[in-house]
Amino acid sequence: MTLGFDMTSETGHRLVESLDLGFDPRAIKKEVRRLVTPKSVSEYRAKISSKANLPEGVILDPAAGSGGQLLAYSKYLDRPCAAVELSPQRADFCAYQFSKASNNSSVITICGDGTDAQGVMGIVESKTGQTSICMLHVDPARPMDTQKHAVSEMQPSLSVLLESWSEYIHVGPDGPAMTLDLSPRLARQQMLEIEDIVLAVFPRTSMTWEWLSRGGGRVDRLCLQTGPLADIGSASRSVRLWNDGSFSTLHDDGDILDTSDMGWSDYKLCLGDxxxxxxxxxxxxxxxxxxxxxxxxxxxxxxxxxxxxxxxxxxxxxxxxxxxxxxxxxxxxxxxxxxxxxxxxxxxxxxxxxxxxxxxxxxxxxxxxxxxxxxxxxxxxxxxxxxxxxxxxxxxxxxxxxxxxxxxxxxxx
CATH class of the missing domain: 3.30.2130 (VC0802-like)
Incomplete structure (x- = not known):
């Protein structure tokens, strides 16, 4: 299915729509494979978000990649969704993915700069009639070894992105509803930097860090949930996601969190332990x-x-x-x-x-x-x-x- 553009804003943002059945997704699929969030993770996040008290408006992903996460949101949340992707090839692939889904009518794809909120909203408003963003999902591109790179090297820049969208995203008493999908290799200092970026744009925002495992002996995902998506009063949440889509959680109730580098013993195990x-x-x-x-x-x-x-x-x-x-x-x-x-x-x-x-x-x-x-x-x-x-x-x-x-x-x- 080839894709064409039937709407272009003054800022160069273009609405991507399906036109022709000749598009070959294999041409781009290899490139986006590394960008794909596992379906079980995407659906878990969508199910969790569906329980939050979200306002009216559009769910926006300003750096949509393959579009899988937004597709899950459109499935479980009764909200229109907008995917923005800077790469024309990836934008084509997003639109192709959405066109195959049964609930694709609630999702639009825009090719352009996701940090240019005004340019994106010109198309969003004309296509959906909505003038505000109810939830922001951000999965920034990042260096492979995040601990050896600065937070400022993530693309798009979180500070620029949040500042741009602050005019359009709904801000409730606990702050805006945002999911920042980040590297599980982030160091504690980098996590604090990200918190500071959020609070600089949205003061007094509730935030919960979520660590997710699929049971492979590692932390699979780390994200920062804010506003109505956060566990109010909890700074940290652990999630064990099972193969059937069910999950188990553990979170603090305002407790002082442990330092991961401290409190370890050199005890030598004995028979019968x-x-x-x-x-x-x-x-x-x-x-x-x-x-x-x-x-x-x-x-x-x-x-x-x-x-x-x-x-x-x-x-x-x-x-x-x-x-x-x-x-x-x-x-x-x-x-x-x-x-x-x-x-x-x-x-x-x-x-x-x-x-x-x-x-x-x-x-x-x-x-x-x-x-x-x-x-x-x-x-x-x-x-x-x-x-x-x-x-x-x-x-x-x-x-x-x-x-x-x-x-x-x-x-x-």
């Missing part, structure tokens, strides 16, 4: 203390072992049961049954398998640092050796207090 691997969104969001209280511990009572970005480990007094509010954030939990002083490689597989058989462990999840090229070979070999064993599942972790590897027998669910 009960340990749990915790989803990394918990320490990254500063919610270790909240996690402890919800798990039935006093704040500071739980022992957090060997600071790890991907595999935070906690020493438990007792099992965290399935009905617990924090159970969705427990990756796995089990009892220490053995130790290995050697590193995990092809030479140590037999020793690990023997240790597993001694403890009636039939499968082993490798949850320690391992070169990707070795991971499959080692796990395949373990599966071959233990294939005839009838026993419990287990997992292998690094001991935070030494360089040993620790084998654990997983607790039955």
């Amino acid at each position: 009960l340990v749990a691997l915790i989803d990394p969104v918990i320490p990254k969001s500063g919610l270790r203390g909240v996690f402890e209280e919800c798990a039935g511990y006093a704040r500071g009572e739980l022992v957090w072992i060997g600071k790890s970005e991907r595999r935070p480990l906690a020493l438990l007094h007792e099992e965290i049961h399935s009905g617990s509010e924090v159970r969705p954030f427990v990756v796995t939990q089990g009892v220490v049954v053995g130790r290995m002083a050697s590193k995990l490689d092809l030479m140590s597989i037999d020793s690990l398998a023997s240790l597993a058989m001694e403890n009636n462990i039939a499968t082993i999840q490798v949850r320690c640092s391992l070169e990707p090229r070795l991971h499959k070979r080692i796990t395949d070999r373990l599966r071959q050796i233990l294939g005839q064993i009838h026993g419990s599942p287990g997992f292998l972790i690094e001991d935070g207090g030494s360089e040993d590897l620790v084998l654990c027998k997983e607790l039955e669910v």
